[in-house]
Amino acid sequence: MTDALPDEVHAPVLGRVVATEKRPNTPHQFHFWTAVDAPVGIGTIVRVVGTHPVSGVIPSIYGVITDALGYSDLESPLHDVLGADGSPATANAAPTRRTEIRLYTAAVLRQVPDEPMQPVPMGQVFLADDQDVAIALRMDGYLREGARTGIPVGVYTAGGMQAPIYLDADFLLGPEAAHATLTGVSGLATKTSAVEFLLQSIFTHFPAQKGKVAAVCFNVKGPDLCYLDMPGEIDDQDRALYAALGIPATPFERVQYFAPYTARGGVLNTARAHPDLLHNVSPLTWGLTQVLQYAEVLLNKDDVDAKADALIDFIREQVVEREFSDGMLARSHLVRSFAELDDWFKDVLRALEQKDDQSWRTHHVATIRKVRNRLINIATRCAGLVTDDGSASDLPFEGGFADRTVYVVDVANLEEDAQDLVFARVVSRLREQLERRELGVDHVIVFVDELNKYAPSDAPDTYVRQMLLDIAERGRYLGLVLFGAQQFRSQVHRRVVGNAGTSLFGRMDADELAAPGYATLSPAIRTKLSALEKGTLMVRHPHFTQPVFVRFPRPAILRGRDGADRWPRQHDASLDAAVYARLWQLDASATLPLVQDQLALHDEKAVLKALRATELARPKEPIKFFLSQLGRRVAASSPIRPEPRRPVQAGPADDPYGFGD
């Protein structure tokens, strides 16, 4: 019987550490050479086995390749020309290949034991296996049975080996660190795919004892996030990656969509407006009260000075949602909508004109006119989102958030101002509810694309940027986690990216890589980043002392473009068809003739108002409720159970007109 041999005896030797006076090894960097055909490259993780015991232990050093050199024994390129008689075609005819070296530089990921930290010894180099990768990236600390907080982010591949790479949930969703940023060029960097995959991974692997987690995704452009619940095509390679990472290759189980109406109303302003997709789409509409809380988002600071601010505060506190009377006004006001607010403004201005006065309750008439102009303008700028009647349809902030659910807020078709308003209000409400522990979940991931736009480094301060900074700096304590994506990380506010514990990089623009922030990466890694293939990411995480390259599977989700082809947007849908489609979602007994009847009988706005009220109330008998909202002019016959028409009685032959009745 023989003793078991150490691992390194069985593993093939990949290379050997070398050091010269000009190119010495240090505790954080070393060099090694390999055979020309060794299966290594930039990003490969290797293990060096020391030659002499240190404090009784043979040290193991783990490193990741950051640079590679290859050269031959030629002193000058001219020598090769000379040897081939100037003919490149004959160069390969030489009976012997020139001696060639592959010399790699690796950055130390970890030394075991950690102390004393010495220069890397001249040991043999092995390709890291699964276990080595876990140790090298210090994942062993959070992959322990019973204390497992690993969230798969992809698979590290090298030399035919696939090792899952895990992020630490405590450092991704808090409380130790939090937030993630994704950087890459548009189209090729797979930013959206990476986020979709990462959310799937979190929903699958986030430990139940850490609480409930949900995601709120702002769809700011295109239809990419509009089909998260629809299966898409993946190949066997993707399936293998899903299997390796322990993540089901399925679309999201629970997704809720929220979208405002089009400016005309009636039709939801989203790629999900198709009748086949409306089952989990809710309108996102806010009334005056909701909007006024975040009026700062929409008001230009140059326009709205301290005086205007004071008037807005007055309106917010004294006018909105309460009976307001003033001896100077013609009547008392109950302001719940923009229309009612405008009436109130008109009354105030009329009173001032009548009195020929310049101020009312210390507010100058010019300020009143300016604030009226700016506030009433909001309803126009945010048409479809802001309702005239004050009714609101919102995300389930009042404890209704469900575990492992994605809430997509589709604002892709809104004006920029309106997008800002939605973002500010949703995030503020999330924050408020998380602070109160009344959201229904313990952690919320907020995904925002185009951070360049929302939190730029070199633009005037905005309300939205302040909010993003606030989340980045304090969100982790609340469970509010920011996942941001951008094309140019260098142009995002440094406090936003600096507070992100995890950074993911897809294919990068060469100009972006020239920014000072990337100076810590080796030229070879920068080159690799500029040519990274789809589905590959470079990952930085607090536990990883060096960035690591991983592959992740394509999300098993219908691609936005495919979804848009399958369910084309019905831009020209008639109002009756749109109302019918939405009513049908509430009650399958709804019919198009019923809707057409109501539109014939009633004002368009009244029908839409009735519809919104029905959607908000979600009554047991939606059709009945809908009709009741439309008032007296509703036809007596219910389309649900239409009363049988009275048969035309056959009159007596001598009284064909029934006069005798």
Add this chain to the structure above:
Amino acid sequence: MTPEAARRLLASLGARPVSGAGGLELQRDASADPPRLVDAELRESRRLEVRAVPDGQAARVDAFLDGRQASQVIAHAGLVPLVHGHVGAVIRARHDRTLSTWRASQTTAIYLPRTVVAPDVWARCAEVTEVVDTSRDAADGPQHPLAWADRAYHQVQAAREALEHALAAEWVATQGGLLYVDGGIGKDDRVATSPQVVGVIKSHRTLYVAGDAVGLLASLRAGERTTAFAITSPRRTTVLSWYLRLRDPDGREPLFGLVRLEVATREGAAAGELTAHLDAISRGVLAERAPVALPDRRWAVMSYGIRDCEEYLRAVMA
């Protein structure tokens, strides 16, 4: 044993250590051997002729052999220099156009005159390392101190040649391919008689031509050779030899790019058969002009395979 260890050992035995002395190989003047002409016996033609090596199947070289030596004075016992010698040899075989070590060997020794140094010095050195007696076969009586260094140098050289011959002999005994040897092959009968060996001589202190034929060498163009002659010597096995121009000497000295080849004699071979054989060998050596052996200063006459052997030995003997 490294030179440093040998130096420490000898110092501990009372010798006066020397550091910083250059290698004996560098100190020897390359022109110490007088240039000479030797009239060789022609074997391929009645008089020495030039012939262009025709196109055809080249003899395929399968391996390269070269050796290396390094000797230096490390101490003095009185005026007598004590020398450390390190010799090595390697055969680098070629598979799929890539060279790798087939066999390599190296030894170190201290070279000192036993009759001159104190008995305890000899005994102590012999205990811990290989020792070579440089006073063996030396004339009786006092010697000039530099003569001991010369004797040591030649014995180191002999040790290197012995290693080379041993490797070459092993090759011809066990392998079937052609071995390209750096230098002459006549000193070892096993090697000199093997059809698997071609020796390639790069230096020409001795020219095996006489009379008008000397001018013939200058007229050789790249790809041309002389007809073959025999090299005979009482202490060497007779071998066939001929000159081959690897590179044109335009604008350079007349012997630029000129090598002399040695192969085993082919007694009884028909004239045409012999010529065809020598042409095939010549084509094989000409093929080894690429890759060029630059930056070695002898690149015009050195094959890349021999340079590879030298680099290997330089690395392992450093």
